Amino acid sequence: MSLIEAQNVGKVYGDSIVLERVNLKVKEGEFCTLVGASGCGKTTFLKMLLGTEQPSSGKLMLNGKQFPQEPDQDRGIVFQRYSVFPHLTVLQNVMLGEELAGSKFLGRLFGAARTRAKENAKAILESVGLTHALDKYPAELSGGMQQRLAIAQSLIKKPKILLLDEPFGALDPGIRADMHELILDLWKQTQVTIFMITHDLKEGFYLGTRLLVFDKTRHDPEFPNAYGAQITYDIPVGKTDKRIYEEINQATHLDPVDLKIKAEKNAAMGN
Amino acid sequence: MKRLINQQPGKVLAAWLGVLPFVIVVVIYLVASDMRLAENPDDKLLPSLQSIGDSVARLALEPSKRTGELVLWADTISSLVRLGLGIGISALIGLMFGIATGAIPYVRANLSPFITAISMIPPMAILPILFIVFGLGELSKVVLIVIGITPFLIRDMQLRVRELPSEQIIKAQSLGASTWQVVIRVILPQILPRLINAVRLSLGPAWLFLIAAEAIASTDGLGYRIFLVRRYLAMDVILPYVVWITFLAFLMDVLLRVASAKLFPWYGRTEGAKA
Numbered sequence: 001m002s003l004i005e006a007q008n009v010g011k012v013y014g015d016s017i018v019l020e021r022v023n024l025k026v027k028e029g030e031f032c033t034l035v036g037a038s039g040c041g042k043t044t045f046l047k048m049l050l051g052t053e054q055p056s057s058g059k060l061m062l063n064g065k066q067f068p069q070e071p072d073q074d075r076g077i078v079f080q081r082y083s084v085f086p087h088l089t090v091l092q093n094v095m096l097g098e099e100l101a102g103s104k105f106l107g108r109l110f111g112a113a114r115t116r117a118k119e120n121a122k123a124i125l126e127s128v129g130l131t132h133a134l135d136k137y138p139a140e141l142s143g144g145m146q147q148r149l150a151i152a153q154s155l156i157k158k159p160k161i162l163l164l165d166e167p168f169g170a171l172d173p174g175i176r177a178d179m180h181e182l183i184l185d186l187w188k189q190t191q192v193t194i195f196m197i198t199h200d201l202k203e204g205f206y207l208g209t210r211l212l213v214f215d216k217t218r219h220d221p222e223f224p225n226a227y228g229a230q231i232t233y234d235i236p237v238g239k240t241d242k243r244i245y246e247e248i249n250q251a252t253h254l255d256p257v258d259l260k261i262k263a264e265k266n267a268a269m270g271n
Numbered sequence: 272m273k274r275l276i277n278q279q280p281g282k283v284l285a286a287w288l289g290v291l292p293f294v295i296v297v298v299i300y301l302v303a304s305d306m307r308l309a310e311n312p313d314d315k316l317l318p319s320l321q322s323i324g325d326s327v328a329r330l331a332l333e334p335s336k337r338t339g340e341l342v343l344w345a346d347t348i349s350s351l352v353r354l355g356l357g358i359g360i361s362a363l364i365g366l367m368f369g370i371a372t373g374a375i376p377y378v379r380a381n382l383s384p385f386i387t388a389i390s391m392i393p394p395m396a397i398l399p400i401l402f403i404v405f406g407l408g409e410l411s412k413v414v415l416i417v418i419g420i421t422p423f424l425i426r427d428m429q430l431r432v433r434e435l436p437s438e439q440i441i442k443a444q445s446l447g448a449s450t451w452q453v454v455i456r457v458i459l460p461q462i463l464p465r466l467i468n469a470v471r472l473s474l475g476p477a478w479l480f481l482i483a484a485e486a487i488a489s490t491d492g493l494g495y496r497i498f499l500v501r502r503y504l505a506m507d508v509i510l511p512y513v514v515w516i517t518f519l520a521f522l523m524d525v526l527l528r529v530a531s532a533k534l535f536p537w538y539g540r541t542e543g544a545k546a
Contacts (some may be wrong), residue, residue: 052441073447082436085443087460087537096456097446107448107456137537150442157446 001064003028003160003193004049009058011044016225018044022058024212024231028160031187031194031208033237035201035248040214040229042197043165049195050077050163073097076154076192080166083150084138090149091134094121097157121156127189128152128182144175148182155190164196168203180207201249211235213248318507326507342496343515350493351519353409354481357416361477362470364421366462369428374458375450383429390422394480402488412484419480420473424466431465432458464535471527478520 002025009022019041026032034042047053048060051071060067062074071077084093098117099109109117125131128148138146147167154162164183168176184207187194198204204211213233220226233248280288304317318326331343338345372379372386398415405411435458443457485494493516500508531538 050441050445071441071444073445075445077442077445079438079442082438083442085439085457085461087535096443100443100446100448100452100456104449105451107452139537153442154445159445 002026003063005059005061005064006055007059007061009045009048009055009060010228011041011048011053012056012228017228019055019214019230020228021230024234026193026195026210028193029191030210032196032210032212033204033208034195034197034212034214035199035204036214036229040216042212042214042229045214046163046165046195046197049161050075073101073157074159075161075163076157076159077163078147078150078154078165078167080169084146084153086138089135089137090125090130090141091118091121093138093149094125094153094156097153101157121152124152124156125149127186142175144171144179147171147179151183151186155186155192158190159192161193161195164194166197166199169199176203183207201245205237205245207237209237211237315504315506318510322507323511326505327511330508330511346491346493346496347515347519349491350481350485353412353485353492354416354477357413357481358420358470358473358477360413361417361421361424361473362466364417365424365428365469366459366466368425369466370432370454370458370462372425373429373432374454379429386422386425390426392418394419395483398484398487407488412481412489415484416477416480420476423473423476424469427469427472428462428466431462431469435461464531464538467527467531471524474520474523478516482516 004024004026006022006024009019009024010017011019022045034046036042044053048055048067051068054060054067054069062068068074077083085096088096095109095114095117096107098120099114100107102109102113102117108114122131122134125134128151130145130148130152133141133145138149141149150167151162167183168179171179180203183194183196186192187208194208196208198207211233212231213235214229215232216227216229217232218227233244235244300317301320304319307314307317308319327343331341334340335342368382368386372382394415397418398411401411401414401418405414439457440453443453448456481492482494482497485492486498489495493512497509497512
């Protein structure tokens, strides 16, 4: 049985159609990258997987059952920004997951339970390379370190699914390469199922096991919102070649010039 | 020559520039006071520093013949207790209702219009009602301060809660947090420094309501004293009292700012990081 199954999923906001006829089956342990032009509904789809949005039509299922209607600890999330808590130190940020589970009322652990949570948090922080920054606040960390922290914070709950919403979009290219290595390592270790949105088609092409391209197949120039986007390519990574890359690039207009502008915009917005 | 907007005064010069307006005001006062007293030694409007000093010494150091208290300190304590109670209660109500209306859509839908309407009532207009309902004792003075500043605090806290990035609230849920846990571990700790800021902003109105209530019905307090001696044109008492009240207000503001920086070391930095 597939972990996630979408049957003819559609999403409509008012009179603008964002997604239509999305069909997808994802098995446990896959690493899917979602690419597509801005406004093509990939973020909306991720929000459905997160539980903050519900499909307007069609069926979305988790383990064959109806999808949960709100976020929970089965699905971890890392956003492009604001994923970590500014009032907690690095160590406290990662301990939070265990503290919430262990203490219903106060959300804080004491004594031996606290020591144990601390050890677990330290171990996972070591695997993302943040051991030297345990007592720092997020604002003292660079963008890349903040994202490492956000990933560690999510992984401590051992979620079945990890959702990444352009997690490396605001980072420099060099740091981005480090982050790719890190996320691949963690994915192999934990066998978590990953969905990752990216604007970088190259990123989508070698990271993960499967590339999903969101795009509109029908256009009405008078009413740009009359038709929604669908999954136009669903390719196992590894079976990709230059020709398909060019084809997708053409279709989604994700050419390098766009990407460069996007990166500059992100850099200007970040930090 | 650089443009004026690009010229920075040095540290020492900046300090002197800051002190200068105070010095000018004092000098103008002394000159004007001297001129008036030279013409009429019994003039009460601008008393000399000497007579102000005598009055302060009398009020602060000699027990009152009527009550046996040191008047300045007794007044200060009465006023500060009222102010402290009023601000403390307001802050607590502001925090609770602000978080509830900010975080929970059902509570917001239920209470937000009501709180907005309440906040439009001019507090001084209902002071007579407070005196009728709560009597002329301490309670009505504290209630006036509470009614005066609580609506602002609630609305400000509600806005601050809603300003927290939704990503954080979602992230907390993905870590398994319940509504209560989101409030106590994510919202409350981040709202506290913002509450201190809001309280600092409401110190001015709080003093205003305190002095108004004391002026109208009281038997002690800083506001009471000022309005009592007004009958005798006792500027030698009124002026130092005004300076003293201003100093207390300034001191409270500084203490709150320092406390915020000490208790929430992460706060200033996040503001910078967000910009």
